[in-house]
Structure formats: structure tokens, C-alpha cells
Amino acid sequence: MSYDAVVLISFGGPEQPEDVLPFLANVTRGRNVPPNRLAEVAEHYQHFGGVSPINQQCRDLLAAIRTDFAAHGLDLPVYWGNRNWHPMLADTVAQMHHDGVRSALGFVTSAYGGYSSCRQYLEDIAAARSAVGPEAPRIDKLRQYWDHPGFVEPHAAAVSAALATLDADRRESTRLVFTAHSIPVTAAAAAGPEGGRYEAQLRETARLVAERAAPDLRYDLVWQSRSGPPQVPWLEPDVNDHLRALAADGVTSVVVSPIGFVSDHLEVVWDLDTEAAATAKQLGLDFVRAGTPGTDPGFVSMIRELVTERLNPADTVPRRRLGTLPAWDTCPDGCCLPVRRP
Ligand SMILES: CC1=C(CCC(=O)O)c2cc3nc(cc4[nH]c(cc5[nH]c(cc1n2)c(C)c5CCC(=O)O)c(CCC(=O)O)c4C)C(CCC(=O)O)=C3C
Numbered sequence: 001m002s003y004d005a006v007v008l009i010s011f012g013g014p015e016q017p018e019d020v021l022p023f024l025a026n027v028t029r030g031r032n033v034p035p036n037r038l039a040e041v042a043e044h045y046q047h048f049g050g051v052s053p054i055n056q057q058c059r060d061l062l063a064a065i066r067t068d069f070a071a072h073g074l075d076l077p078v079y080w081g082n083r084n085w086h087p088m089l090a091d092t093v094a095q096m097h098h099d100g101v102r103s104a105l106g107f108v109t110s111a112y113g114g115y116s117s118c119r120q121y122l123e124d125i126a127a128a129r130s131a132v133g134p135e136a137p138r139i140d141k142l143r144q145y146w147d148h149p150g151f152v153e154p155h156a157a158a159v160s161a162a163l164a165t166l167d168a169d170r171r172e173s174t175r176l177v178f179t180a181h182s183i184p185v186t187a188a189a190a191a192g193p194e195g196g197r198y199e200a201q202l203r204e205t206a207r208l209v210a211e212r213a214a215p216d217l218r219y220d221l222v223w224q225s226r227s228g229p230p231q232v233p234w235l236e237p238d239v240n241d242h243l244r245a246l247a248a249d250g251v252t253s254v255v256v257s258p259i260g261f262v263s264d265h266l267e268v269v270w271d272l273d274t275e276a277a278a279t280a281k282q283l284g285l286d287f288v289r290a291g292t293p294g295t296d297p298g299f300v301s302m303i304r305e306l307v308t309e310r311l312n313p314a315d316t317v318p319r320r321r322l323g324t325l326p327a328w329d330t331c332p333d334g335c336c337l338p339v340r341r342p
């Protein structure tokens with residue numbers, strides 16, 4: 001297979017106060033998110049002047065990818081388009097078509113399987129291509145990278161750096177708390193061809209990061225940013241409830257590492273740095289939030305590696321990874337399908 005471009009595909013976020021409500025309408029169209037939850041989330045964005053950090057983080061990543069490709073003689077143009085806010089993927093795909101791109105590789109800013117993390121991006125690609133028409137470029141999504149060293153190692157380095165800021169005398173009562181976006185329990189059960197893939201991958205990433213950063217410490221995987229109506233079960237425990245349980249258990253210090261994410265977007269700076277940090281303070285816990293890959297050079301080279309490996313079949317160029325869960329270049333049909341929400 002030959003490719004003539006790469007496209008960075010992300011979630012998108014508002015960039016001014018007027019964008020917040022139309023952005024949220026895009027995110028929640030056809031989903032079961034109660035109006036009071038939406039109002040609450042709109043307020044989180046307004047705390048940051050209506051600007052989500054995510055688009056600038058994508059611009060920074062885009063620039064880093066272009067610099068890295070140029071430095072390694074990889075001569076492919078790199079585009080960027082989002083699911084929920086400008087630049088919208090359909091506009092990007094139209095531009096790619098206009099520029100003569102015939103087939104591209106897509107890198108999405110989510111490392112895991114599952115409907116929201118993987119399948120929905122495949123749907124975004126399909127919708128953007130059909131908006132452009134039959135001449136739209138082909139776009140093949142790159143593989144999930146939850147256990148790639150270029151994802152695991154930056155998270156591990158960030159956990160080590162965070163730990164180094166805590167009181168060494170309290171090491172024995174320090175806990176690593178890994179977080180990811182909660183999803184409905186039914187969606188978790190439907191993730192991957194055999195089910196449970198989102199959670200299984202997160203457990204594997206947590207283990208790989210913990211082994212590298214602090215093999216002597218206990219760690220947990222918990223959930224954040226729950227949405228949806230209260231009567232629908234989502235993955236638990238929530239990070240705030242978990243901090244309360246840890247404090248009651250004699251834990252004095254926590255490193256919170258958002259392994260579910262690739263950059264410090266709003267779910268990180270609000271749900272962790274603001275809310276979870278306040279919970280920890282109330283409990284008298286020492287709290288430090290570990291960084292995300294962002295534009296870490298190892299993460300950026302991983303993207304180049306994922307691109308170049310796809311120029312050759314998997315049996316000729318081994319796909320580097322640290323874990324043992326099943327892996328593939330192209331998701332099977334019918335994997336991670338959306339579940340009908342009550
Ligand atoms: C698994 C997952 C990821 C990780 C994978 C990935 O990164 O793609 C993720 C990322 C993100 N989620 C984000 C924002 C939002 N997610 C929402 C709602 C939802 N997320 C869900 C899941 C996930 N979300 C789900 C099941 C819903 C319910 C509605 C639905 O079924 O789709 C809502 C609606 C309001 C609310 O929170 O209820 C907002 C505003 C932002 C942007 C942050 C910024 O602006 O910086 C990012 C990166």
C-alpha cells in the first residue's frame with residue numbers, strides 16, 4: 001500500500017465563548033446527555049474563557065510531527081481535522097481532495113479501542129469522505145497504540161517526575177492512581193471483538209506504566225468525567241470517590257496519571273487539576289497530577305513509526321509493542337459497535 005498524506009484526527013474543542021454551546025451540541029447530538037450535565041460542562045469551559053486547550057495542543061502536535069517527518073526525510077504532508085469543532089474533518093478531507101491526495105493514514109488522539117475512542121473515529125472518517133463524494137481520498141486509521149513504547153514511556157516518565165515532587169518520607173503511603181474517561185458499562189462490554197477491550201487495554205497500560213515508573217508502589221485504575229443520565233451505569237469508581245476511599249485507608253499521597261488521554265485537555269485541567277485536586281485537598285492528601293504525552297519527542301516519533309510501518313506488511317516489519325493483548329493494524333468489521341442507550 002502506498003500513501004501520500006497523513007491526517008491527525010482529534011476531538012476538537014471551543015476556542016471562544018460563543019463556540020461552547022454549538023460545540024456541545026455537536027458532541028451530544030443523538031446521545032443521551034441530560035441538559036443539567038451539559039450546563040455544568042458549559043460552565044467548565046467558561047472557567048477557561050470558553051477556550052478548550054485541545055485545539056492548540058493539536059496545532060503544537062501537528063507542528064512537532066511536521067518537524068519530525070522533515071528531520072527523518074519522510075516527505076508526506078500532514079493535515080488535521082476534528083470530530084466536533086473546526087477544523088472539521090469533512091473540511092480537511094475536502095482540502096486533501098483539492099490538493100490531490102489519493103490515500104492517507106489517519107492518526108487519532110486516542111490510544112484505545114472502544115466506541116468513543118476508536119469506532120466513532122472510523123465513522124467520522126466515513127462521514128467526512130461521503131460528504132466529499134466518490135473522489136474523496138481513502139483514509140486508513142493507524143493501529144491503537146495503548147501499549148506502544150512511544151505512549152507508555154512518556155506516561156511513565158511523567159509519573160516518575162510527579163513522584164519526585166512528593167515527600168520521600170511518605171513513599172510507603174503513596175499510591176499511583178491511573179484515570180481514564182468513564183464510559184457506559186454497556187459500551188465497555190461491547191468494546192473490541194470479544195468485549196471489554198477498552199478496560200483491558202487501560203489495565204495493561206496502567207501495569208506497563210507502573211512497572212516502569214514505580215514498581216514498589218501499589219496502583220489503581222479508576223474513572224473520570226462521567227456523563228449521561230444518573231440511572232445509566234458507567235464504569236466506576238469515580239476518581240473523587242476513590243480518593244476518599246484511599247484517604248480512609250491511610251494513603252497520604254497520590255500521583256494521578258491520566259493514561260486515558262494524550263494531552264492536557266479540558267477533562268484533565270478541569271476534572272483532575274481542579275475537581276480531583278480540591279477533593280484531595282479537603283482530604284488532606286498530597287496530590288500531584290502527572291503529565292500527558294503532548295508533544296513528547298518519543299510520542300512524536302511513535303507517530304512516524306506507526307506511519308512508516310504501515311508502508312510494509314506486518315509480517316515483514318514487526319509492530320513494536322510492550323503488551324500481550326491481541327493487536328492488529330485494521331480493526332475487524334463490527335468491532336466496538338455503538339450500543340443503544342436507554
Ligand atoms: C472514551 C472518551 C474519551 C477518550 C477518547 C478520545 O479522546 O476521543 C473522550 C475524550 C474527550 N471528551 C471530550 C469532551 C466531551 N465528552 C463528552 C461526552 C462523552 N465523552 C465520552 C467518552 C470519551 N470522551 C462519552 C461516552 C460521552 C457521552 C456522550 C457520548 O456518548 O458521546 C462531552 C459532553 C458533555 C459531558 O461531558 O457530558 C464533552 C464536552 C474531550 C474534549 C476536551 C476538551 O475540550 O479539551 C475529549 C478529548
Ligand SMILES: [Fe+2]
Nearest residue numbers: 116181225267
Ligand atoms: Fe468525552
